[in-house]
Amino acid sequence: MLQLDVAIIGAGGAGLYAALSAIKKNPSLRVGVITKVFPTRSHTGAAQGGVNAALSNVAEDSPEKHTYDTIKGSDFLADQDAVELMCHIAPKIIREMEHMGLPFSRLENGKIAQRPFGGASFPRTCYAADKTGHVMLQTLYEQCIRRNVKFFNEWFVTALVHDEQKVCGLIAIDMKSGKIEVIRAKAVILATGGHARIYWRRTSNALGCTGDGTAIALKAGVPLKDMEFVQFHPTGLRRTGILVTEGARGEGGYLINKDGERFMKRYAPEKMELAPRDLVSRAIETEIAEGRGFRDNEGNEFVYLDLRHLGKKKIMERLPQIRELAIDFEGIDPIEEPIPIRPTAHYCMGGVDTDIDGKTIIDGLFAAGECACVSVHGANRLGGNSLLDIVVFGKITGELASEYATSSQLSEFPISALKDERQKIESLFEKDGKEKLADLRNKLSDILTYGAGIFREEGRLKEALDKVKEIKERAQHLKVEDLSYTFNTNLQQTLEFLNMVELAEVTVMTALERRESRGAHYRVDYPKRDDKNFLKHSIVTLENGEYKLSYKPVNITKYKPEERKY
Amino acid sequence: MAEAKKVILRISRFNPEFDEKPHFQDFEIEIPKGMTVLEALYFIKENIDPTLTFRGFCRSAICGSCSVKVNGHPKLACKTQIWQEIERFGTNILKIEPLGNMKVIRDLAVDFSEAEEKLKKVKPYLIPDPEVIPDTNDEESIVYPEEMEKFDKFTDCILCGTCYSMCPAVMFIDDYAGPFQFGRIFRFAEDPRDGLKKERSKIAYAFELWKCIRCERCADICPKHIHPVEAVTHLRAMSIEKGLTLNPGARHAIAFYKSVTSTGMLNEAILPIMSKGIKGVLENMPVALSFLLKGKMPPPIVKPIEDIEGFKKVVSLSAEVE
Numbered sequence: 001m002l003q004l005d006v007a008i009i010g011a012g013g014a015g016l017y018a019a020l021s022a023i024k025k026n027p028s029l030r031v032g033v034i035t036k037v038f039p040t041r042s043h044t045g046a047a048q049g050g051v052n053a054a055l056s057n058v059a060e061d062s063p064e065k066h067t068y069d070t071i072k073g074s075d076f077l078a079d080q081d082a083v084e085l086m087c088h089i090a091p092k093i094i095r096e097m098e099h100m101g102l103p104f105s106r107l108e109n110g111k112i113a114q115r116p117f118g119g120a121s122f123p124r125t126c127y128a129a130d131k132t133g134h135v136m137l138q139t140l141y142e143q144c145i146r147r148n149v150k151f152f153n154e155w156f157v158t159a160l161v162h163d164e165q166k167v168c169g170l171i172a173i174d175m176k177s178g179k180i181e182v183i184r185a186k187a188v189i190l191a192t193g194g195h196a197r198i199y200w201r202r203t204s205n206a207l208g209c210t211g212d213g214t215a216i217a218l219k220a221g222v223p224l225k226d227m228e229f230v231q232f233h234p235t236g237l238r239r240t241g242i243l244v245t246e247g248a249r250g251e252g253g254y255l256i257n258k259d260g261e262r263f264m265k266r267y268a269p270e271k272m273e274l275a276p277r278d279l280v281s282r283a284i285e286t287e288i289a290e291g292r293g294f295r296d297n298e299g300n301e302f303v304y305l306d307l308r309h310l311g312k313k314k315i316m317e318r319l320p321q322i323r324e325l326a327i328d329f330e331g332i333d334p335i336e337e338p339i340p341i342r343p344t345a346h347y348c349m350g351g352v353d354t355d356i357d358g359k360t361i362i363d364g365l366f367a368a369g370e371c372a373c374v375s376v377h378g379a380n381r382l383g384g385n386s387l388l389d390i391v392v393f394g395k396i397t398g399e400l401a402s403e404y405a406t407s408s409q410l411s412e413f414p415i416s417a418l419k420d421e422r423q424k425i426e427s428l429f430e431k432d433g434k435e436k437l438a439d440l441r442n443k444l445s446d447i448l449t450y451g452a453g454i455f456r457e458e459g460r461l462k463e464a465l466d467k468v469k470e471i472k473e474r475a476q477h478l479k480v481e482d483l484s485y486t487f488n489t490n491l492q493q494t495l496e497f498l499n500m501v502e503l504a505e506v507t508v509m510t511a512l513e514r515r516e517s518r519g520a521h522y523r524v525d526y527p528k529r530d531d532k533n534f535l536k537h538s539i540v541t542l543e544n545g546e547y548k549l550s551y552k553p554v555n556i557t558k559y560k561p562e563e564r565k566y
Numbered sequence: 567m568a569e570a571k572k573v574i575l576r577i578s579r580f581n582p583e584f585d586e587k588p589h590f591q592d593f594e595i596e597i598p599k600g601m602t603v604l605e606a607l608y609f610i611k612e613n614i615d616p617t618l619t620f621r622g623f624c625r626s627a628i629c630g631s632c633s634v635k636v637n638g639h640p641k642l643a644c645k646t647q648i649w650q651e652i653e654r655f656g657t658n659i660l661k662i663e664p665l666g667n668m669k670v671i672r673d674l675a676v677d678f679s680e681a682e683e684k685l686k687k688v689k690p691y692l693i694p695d696p697e698v699i700p701d702t703n704d705e706e707s708i709v710y711p712e713e714m715e716k717f718d719k720f721t722d723c724i725l726c727g728t729c730y731s732m733c734p735a736v737m738f739i740d741d742y743a744g745p746f747q748f749g750r751i752f753r754f755a756e757d758p759r760d761g762l763k764k765e766r767s768k769i770a771y772a773f774e775l776w777k778c779i780r781c782e783r784c785a786d787i788c789p790k791h792i793h794p795v796e797a798v799t800h801l802r803a804m805s806i807e808k809g810l811t812l813n814p815g816a817r818h819a820i821a822f823y824k825s826v827t828s829t830g831m832l833n834e835a836i837l838p839i840m841s842k843g844i845k846g847v848l849e850n851m852p853v854a855l856s857f858l859l860k861g862k863m864p865p866p867i868v869k870p871i872e873d874i875e876g877f878k879k880v881v882s883l884s885a886e887v888e
Contacts (some may be wrong), residue, residue, distance in 0.1 A: 038678060040725050041629040055706075092703040099699045099707065101692030101759060103721045104713060110708035128721070134628055135721050142691035153679075175673060206624040238598060242626045325626060331600075438612035482617040484583055487672045490616045526568045 003412065004032040004150075005405040006172060006398075007185035009157050009213055010106065011035035012042035012134070013387060014369025015191035016140035017394030018401065020147045025402035032150040034157055034172055034183065036208060036492070039141050043193050043206040044390065047133025048245035048321065050115060050125035051387035053090035057107060058114045061122040063087045068455070068559060070385060073119040073276050074378025075519035075529060076561040077226070077554060082356045082374045083474040084557065086385075093391050094126055102139040104128050105318075110244050115250045115318075117383040119276035119566070125384040130245050130321045133387060155181075156211065158425065160188065160220040160365070161417045164360040168411040170216075171421045175492065178485025180422050184413050187364045187401035188481035190217060190352055191394065194370035196230060197496075198504045199345035199444035199453070204236050204243035213371040213495045215499035217352045218506070222360050223541040225373040227503070228510035231381055231453050236282040236344025237329055238302045244322055244341060246383040248307060249273040251318050255284065256304040256338060257292040263303075273566040276381045278520040279566065281343040285454050294340065304338035343454060347386060349377045349520065350507075353539060358397035364408065366401050378554075379519025380407045428494060433479030440478070441497055444471050444504055452508045457524045461512040468508055472501045508548060510538045511550060517544070532562050570596040571658065573648060575606060577618065578663040580670050587668065590661070597648045603662065604632050604643035607674075619673035627789060632724030634674050635663040640728035642789045665731035681730050684743050688769050695761040707759050720749045720797060722790040727783035729794055735777045743773035745784035745794035752797035755804060763847035766806035775801055776815030790844040817841045829880050830871035834864040 001273045007023045023031045054061040066087040073327040086103035105113040117125040130134045154175040161168045195204045196212025233242040257263045267283040268275035288301045312335045325334045352367035369390040451464025482490035517523045536551040580588035604622045611618045622633040632643040668676035699707045755766040766856035776796045785793040821840030825833045825855045838846035857863040
């Protein structure tokens with residue numbers, strides 16, 4: 001059996017930062033990153049626009065203002081102590097990454113450049129053109145090489161093992177050989193990213209954002225928090241849902257309807273295009289629903305994101321990647337034509353329930369980044385705060401896991417867990433194959449988009465819950481048809497789908513029970529926020545094969561909930 | 567419904583569990599306008615053959631997972647439009663193969679670990695210069711936009727491996743670092759925050775910097791439009807500056823430079839002896855003899871061009887601009 005002191009699952013920004021911090025804290029530890037893709041393929045690389053920190057390089061700003069904007073953006077569901085912590089660490093951690101060589105775009109005076117982003121009162125978003133996540137991921141990977149972090153590339157983790165109190169390790173498939181392996185570890189950090197792929201047909205996420213870490217935690221009895229909150233990014237490309245950064249609006253892009261009107265003036269007269277994402281997404285969908293959108297001959301409905309007035313120079317300098325994406329995937333050059341866009345499932349505010357330090361209820365088990373819910377984003381995340389979240393809580397969990405591993409022993413690994421897991425995986429090759437993976441995945445996506453998408457309502461949610469349960473039942477018939485050991489992607493995709501179905505059920509279930517509108521969770525039948533009954537986090541735990549829903553209070557320090565206007 | 571065309575995807579298949587060598591399998595499918603190679607591969611996997619093996623992840627040309635060869639050319643499958651390829655090649659058959667210079671794991675998935683090991687060997691990370699980088703996180707280092715500009719393009723590299731996959735030097739020289747690896751060395755060599763700076767050219771040198779034949783194929787196919795040969799050229803100049811001149815490549819470059827700057831002409835006859843010494847002369851003897859017999863031997867003494875002073879001015883001006 002392989003043994004590590006700190007095992008980190010996932011090699012995006014959170015995982016790599018955790019690995020770096022763990023090994024820096026105690027260089028004698030065996031720190032390993034287990035990742036289902038080569039590290040620099042992780043989805044952090046797709047983050048374009050930037051990362052928030054009150055550096056005051058462009059305008060006088062402060063961590064307090066950043067805190068307030070984040071809490072307001074979260075529709076007051078975020079835990080205020082956690083937000084304060086994140087926003088106060090932000091400037092230091094940005095500089096720490098800058099010292100690692102991260103190539104931020106610079107101002108004329110040589111300082112890190114900052115641009116405006118949605119929901120922020122100042123230009124606070126540090127960026128590297130429109131490839132911020134990409135260079136962050138590369139920089140962190142480089143530093144992990146420097147510190148000799150051990151990587152298990154293309155290992156797919158299928159189970160988390162603990163003894164009710166302490167974590168024991170994990171079980172994973174080495175994709176290249178097909179072998180099922182145990183990795184024992186003193187501490188485990190989940191950093192597996194989000195699960196917006198449950199909206200399979202319309203999402204900005206990578207194909208692998210299937211919430212594996214969140215799902216294995218759920219199956220191992222670890223509670224999930226605030227799973228009803230899924231953010232739709234306003235500007236996904238018409239056909240594919242591929243992301244067009246908020247930076248495009250930050251740089252001054254307009255949203256235009258069929259009548260050539262900047263319709264945001266009706267929804268957020270002050271902030272216009274730079275209102276928070278939940279609001280802008282609903283505005284676009286409302287325009288489309290009321291007949292003021294466009295429709296192409298494939299039946300795609302959309303509005304325009306117009307950058308033409310920014311001019312060629314600015315587009316080429318600040319948004320070169322966006323220009324190329326528009327050319328490659330829509331056949332449109334934004335210098336000459338507006339970009340057809342529609343909201344796309346983008347980010348999961350909910351995830352593994354942790355405290356302010358990223359700890360879960362199991363000793364030695366931590367979670368960080370999008371798979372975790374601390375919570376710093378509450379009901380709606382602000383643009384530029386996800387890259388911040390991953391590095392801040394990657395660092396915190398990495399250091400704590402390192403300390404924990406330094407002062408604790410490996411727990412006994414129950415060998416029966418391996419036997420059970422092996423049996424479960426092998427049984428997938430022997431199913432009757434009555435159902436097809438792609439069919440079920442598309443059906444699940446349609447159910448969620450209709451029933452638990454941007455607009456939600458009691459009847460539709462109930463129907464969606466029944467249907468998701470039906471899909472879960474039908475998924476029992478899924479057969480892995482590829483019988484090879486070597487790089488069996490058919491097996492991996494089946495396991496990923498089985499993870500997604502569980503998370504979909506929890507998402508719909510919590511959305512149904514939250515009878516109010518807050519942030520990204522919008523109930524047509526309960527259009528107002530209801531602080532009296534719902535200023536609380538939803539918690540879902542698997543108990544005796546059933547999902548149990550409970551609630552826990554929001555930590556409020558000094559910002560009293562108020563109406564959210566932009 | 568969008569328009570569609572019938573296309574044959576001729577895909578290289580290989581499963582080490584029962585194949586001795588790869589073979590092609592044809593899949594004839596209807597391709598609507600706008601469909602990418604990656605989408606077509608998923609269509610086949612989901613509807614025709616679940617055993618088809620390939621990688622794909624971000625779908626938006628930023629993760630570098632899905633690089634394959636399309637009709638012989640390495641590309642990111644996710645941003646390659648099938649209709650465009652059909653038009654480009656004038657055929658409705660698209661041959662999809664795994665990248666070269668890497669071991670095939672299965673079908674289109676190749677083993678990246680050798681390229682990764684080579685990357686790790688060249689110290690692909692910033693080693694902070696304490697003169698530039700503040701020792702606390704209360705301050706940032708100052709880097710001017712024009713300094714950034716020198717290396718910024720090289721930070722676009724997504725490690726997709728396409729350049730590496732068709733580099734002839736990688737194919738024949740075991741210790742050759744590879745195009746993206748040189749790009750990474752250069753990126754740090756130019757970063758004002760780096761502690762090694764131009765010293766990094768010595769690392770490049772140790773990994774056969776002079777073996778690049780400058781065929782530029784890496785630059786032609788880079789999906790991020792990076793030009794690794796530029797990195798190689800700059801690193802070579804840096805390595806000469808750092809005193810690594812006792813090798814045929816550097817000596818050739820120096821001889822070339824001296825000849826051109828002193829006479830305005832290239833003295834081809836003495837290049838072999840200048841670059842490789844007596845060994846070079848002996849090696850080139852048969853070629854020289856046949857040149858002589860055909861009356862094509864360049865004269866060993868070259869007369870400077872007429873306006874040599876004007877030419878020298880241009881040379882020194884261009885050096886200043888650099």
